[in-house]
Amino acid sequence: MSIPLDIFGRPMDRDERIRVGFIGCGGHAFRNVYPVLRFTPTRLVATCDFDAQRAEAFAKTFGAERHYTSHLEMLEREDLDAVLIVTNYDSYGEPSHVRLAMDCMEAGCHAYTEKPPSSSSEEIRRAMEVSERTGKFTLVGFKKCFFTANEKAHEISRYEEFGGITSISVRYPQGIPAQEQKGSLKENPALISFLDHLCHPASILNYFCGPVRTLFYRRNSCGGGFAMLEFASGAIGSLHFTAGQSGTSLLERLEVVGLGANVVVENGIKLTYYRPGGRGPGGYGGSPSFIGDDAGAPLYWEPEFSLGQLYNKGLFMLGYYGEVAHFVDCVKQDRPPEKCGLRDALEITKLYEAFLQPEGRVIELSWLERPDHHNHRGF
Numbered sequence: 001m002s003i004p005l006d007i008f009g010r011p012m013d014r015d016e017r018i019r020v021g022f023i024g025c026g027g028h029a030f031r032n033v034y035p036v037l038r039f040t041p042t043r044l045v046a047t048c049d050f051d052a053q054r055a056e057a058f059a060k061t062f063g064a065e066r067h068y069t070s071h072l073e074m075l076e077r078e079d080l081d082a083v084l085i086v087t088n089y090d091s092y093g094e095p096s097h098v099r100l101a102m103d104c105m106e107a108g109c110h111a112y113t114e115k116p117p118s119s120s121s122e123e124i125r126r127a128m129e130v131s132e133r134t135g136k137f138t139l140v141g142f143k144k145c146f147f148t149a150n151e152k153a154h155e156i157s158r159y160e161e162f163g164g165i166t167s168i169s170v171r172y173p174q175g176i177p178a179q180e181q182k183g184s185l186k187e188n189p190a191l192i193s194f195l196d197h198l199c200h201p202a203s204i205l206n207y208f209c210g211p212v213r214t215l216f217y218r219r220n221s222c223g224g225g226f227a228m229l230e231f232a233s234g235a236i237g238s239l240h241f242t243a244g245q246s247g248t249s250l251l252e253r254l255e256v257v258g259l260g261a262n263v264v265v266e267n268g269i270k271l272t273y274y275r276p277g278g279r280g281p282g283g284y285g286g287s288p289s290f291i292g293d294d295a296g297a298p299l300y301w302e303p304e305f306s307l308g309q310l311y312n313k314g315l316f317m318l319g320y321y322g323e324v325a326h327f328v329d330c331v332k333q334d335r336p337p338e339k340c341g342l343r344d345a346l347e348i349t350k351l352y353e354a355f356l357q358p359e360g361r362v363i364e365l366s367w368l369e370r371p372d373h374h375n376h377r378g379f
């Protein structure tokens with residue numbers, strides 16, 4: 001059994017770790033999820049992958065006690081508090097994450113899953129019912145909601161002086177598939193890519209502004225485009241799909257506007273808070289200086305890359321630590337997550353389903369709430 005260490009790497013006197021199993025031993029898990037476990041109070045009991053060699057190699061590398069090729073066998077044999085799921089699309093081309101999470105909750109374990117949770121709001125609703133019945137929860141690793149800079153921007157957007165969110169814009173280098181590419185996921189790589197990546201900007205929009213009420217979008221010949229969104233909160237948003245941009249470009253820009261204040265996050269790390277304030281005295285035409293009072297000056301944060309601090313690791317800055325740490329905290333306290341729970345997954349999946357409708361008209365997301373609604377594949 002591995003020895004418990006605290007976040008400084010010091011051996012702990014008492015073992016207060018939760019017991020976790022891990023389904024999926026692939027590239028993303030290797031780079032970004034197993035490595036954060038050592039910074040959290042978790043004891044990795046078992047790994048699982050269809051590929052026995054991978055399951056064994058990951059167990060040995062990351063200090064698990066046993067390994068499996070069937071998650072059902074792992075759930076039956078092991079006494080686990082929680083399971084982390086970082087798998088992928090199944091042989092039908094559908095994301096397996098929420099389905100596996102349901103199996104884990106049925107077996108008495110809380111679940112963390114990677115995105116995309118599902119391609120179907122109906123499936124997420126079923127998972128919500130399982131969660132309700134079993135008293136176990138699922139957190140989806142929408143990492144953008146745990147970016148250090150995004151979390152701070154979110155906090156700022158809740159300040160009284162910010163005045164409430166009136167509008168939001170997000171840029172993201174994803175393409176919107178053409179209508180003829182929106183059949184089955186298995187046969188349409190462009191649709192898989194869209195489902196895979198829409199999660200990122202959609203989770204930011206949901207984190208800041210809550211559920212989307214209506215969507216209008218247009219795409220160009222390379223799949224780039226714009227979406228205009230109305231939120232149930234009354235805020236208005238835009239999502240700029242920058243497919244066609246250079247491979248050397250930054251990917252993301254987020255701007256959240258309040259009333260007399262706004263906050264910008266560029267490239268996921270540079271945060272500028274334009275506090276309520278104004279420029280030099282004298283009024284329009286008569287001000288010799290562009291600089292105003294210090295009390296209203298913009299606040300700017302960016303990382304330094306000199307010190308070997310935890311905060312300088314991509315694992316921390318890009319939210320991988322934050323999402324797992326929040327999950328583990330919730331498991332320890334037996335309380336549902338504050339963000340990125342199944343309700344959020346439902347809203348994000350509803351937005352994906354709305355994009356399956358043809359472009360150029362206002363799409364009401366509330367129609368997706370109708371009990372007789374079936375998604376495009378008929379379940």
Ligand SMILES: NC(=O)c1ccc[n+]([C@@H]2O[C@H](COP(=O)([O-])OP(=O)(O)OC[C@H]3O[C@@H](n4cnc5c(N)ncnc54)[C@H](O)[C@@H]3O)[C@@H](O)[C@H]2O)c1
Binds near residue numbers: 070143
């Ligand atoms: N958040 C991010 O930054 C980010 C980045 C990259 C990938 N991802 C996501 O991570 C997921 C995994 O991506 P990847 O590139 O590591 O995929 P991968 O194919 O390399 O790894 C998936 C692994 O899961 C195993 N697996 C699948 N279903 C299983 C099951 N039911 N039981 C046991 N093992 C099973 C496969 O055998 C494989 O080894 C994807 O959903 C992807 O969208 C997220």
